[in-house]
Amino acid sequence: MARAADGFYLRAAPAERRPPPAARAGAIGWLRANLFSSPGNVALTLVCAIFIAWTAAHVLRFFVLDAVWSGADREACLASPANPEPGACWAFVRVWLSYFVYGFYPIGARWRVDLFFLALAFGIAWLAWLAAPRRDIGAFYFFIVLPILSFFLLSGAPLIGLSAVPTSLWGGILVTIVVATVGIVASLPLGIVLAFGRRSDIAVVKFFSVTFIEFVRGVPMITVLFMASVMLPLFVPERFTPDKLLRALIGVALFASAYMAEVVRGGLAAVPRGQYEAAQALGLPYWRMTALVILPQALRVTLPNIVNTFIGLFKDTTLVFVVGIFDFLRTIEAARVDPHWATPVTSVTGYAFAAVFYFLCCYAMSRYARGVETRLARAHRR
């Protein structure tokens, strides 16, 4: 810096650039800003860190380090000199795993269940991958072909050599997946119909739709399941009494479709009025306007909500427990009281296993919903 004779300050050369203060940038700066910005925050951080360390240590000890990975019966998971404080009894899960997956499904026919899982995974991947080719065929496959195929595959078709398997033998993850899938496959079309019924100008249609939707949404799911499983047999002639699993499926489908109807209605309301007017200006009749212009946009907008409804439905499948269906949770309940395996840690192990399964499925779905949401947000940004 030079001082000119007339009293002005004049910088002759640019000032030397100095690095930012170490305490404001880099890892230390981040720590200061996010963890140690004030005495209260320091205390909070310490409490949280101790809590996390304590929990992680216990979880690690119980589920991994001290866990029993193999064994023939409960003896392996009881306290012994070698393992004075045994952790999770994974041996129990290993022994019962096939029951958790297939229930009492005949061992010789379990390849049919595996095939069903594969066919389902294929359909889900086709529909969930938004850039997949020919998703219209995918939808046809998922909503028409797959249900028919699965029905014959799982319950059997003696004509083509597949022995009949009564649903009382089904169980475990198979039943959970079947209930969830039927709920999804049935609730989406039914929900769309109900959503249009609710918006209809025709008084009677609107009345029935609103009544159904509000009624089902106002009562707990297990009352709907109870109604389906206890009252339904009364309402049909005795010889047509539906099978126990089918009754639960009807209950689940009715329940899910009422919730789906509200989600679809939200999507329909989000379609701008200009879209209707443009379709009408093109001379499209009502149904073609709906099918070609309105519904695709409405479903796309509300896709994250649809997936969230599926997550709720997937968790709610556990409630079929209450009407005596052997879903995954029920098989855990049945297995954990088995006297050959009853130990202090068996219940916790079983529940942890179930929790991991449900968490993975639901978390994957919610990540997918969030991904679609960001994708949609990107599409709307100009």
Add this chain to the structure above:
Amino acid sequence: MAETVNNGSRPTSSRPTSSRRARRSRDIALQLALLAVVGGVAYAAIVNAAQNLAHAHIASGFGFWNNTAGFDISQTLIDYSASASTFGRAFWVGLLNTLLIASLGIVLATVLGFVVGLARLSRNWLVAKVACAYVEAIRNVPLLLQLLFWYNAVLKSLPELRASVTLPGGGFLNNRGLFLPRPEFGPGFGYVSIALAIGIAASISLRVWSRRRQERTGAPVRVAWLALGLIAGPPLVVFALAGAPLSFSLPQLGRFNVLGGVEILPEFAALLVALSVYTAAFIAEVVRAGVLAVPHGQTEAAQALGLRPRATLRLVVVPQAMRVIVPPLTSQYLNLIKNSSLAVAIGYPDLFQVFAGSVLNITGQAVEVIAITMAVYLAISLVASLLMNIYGQTVAVVER
């Protein structure tokens, strides 16, 4: 706005009259056909039900309401005995148990949910992550699984009766429940409650007066401590004057059970914990969304006006956030009430377990029993959404 779009969805105005008339008659025909189909199905169902019920020798109608119930209920808030009480009485016992678990669950879930929701917004990275992990873990695991876990894996693995944990103050904890001292109210206790009521009324009127004064003069009046003193002071004074009319009867550990005291069933505790923990995760998300919905400009404007951070929060952020929070919060409350029917899985005697469980098994009158059960839940839902609408109207932004 949605409604206007709805009504415009059909091309009505531009059609010539004859076609409109044709459409109207088609609509009427459609409605009649639909009515006929629904009526026919309902008629067939009723005929079938009557036949099936007659075949199984099951009575119909609500006559069973006044019959003797004949089954025990493990938790009763009103007098009830298996031999003397009716099914109607059992209904009220179950309903009260449902309302008890629901109201306590709502309070706990709200407190926990607000704490977690605000923690997720914390500037402390670790706190935010812990809250996030809580929300993700709890929301993605079915409630029934969590309920069974709390009941079978946690509470049922508590020590047995003989090895009960003795709590400070004379309580016991074992796998049959939590046993606490029972408060016994002496003769003068009524005056204490009256004093409490007067104190609450006085502090409310103080608040009203201070608000009016502030609106008139602009000067804030600090009444919080005075109001607290008004609520706590008079009852304490009356309590001391009346000679402390309150004693506790301690539970006694017997050989086969615990005598005296207040018993908190493990079923009750498990259901309460599971419902609160589960619903709190959803409430946390509602709270977070509500706070994030208040534009940052509002906080900045409040700061520019010179409001302190606390006043900014109380007068600017919270009122606007509540407008967004309350509607989804109500639906979470409704979910909690409906989910309390999962009590049936562990045997807590709520409305569903007592009525759709025990009463249905004894009477076999599925239609009536399930209709009554559903009607109660439906009534609760309708009342709640009615209150919600009234609230929505009172907080709606009045625009020019």
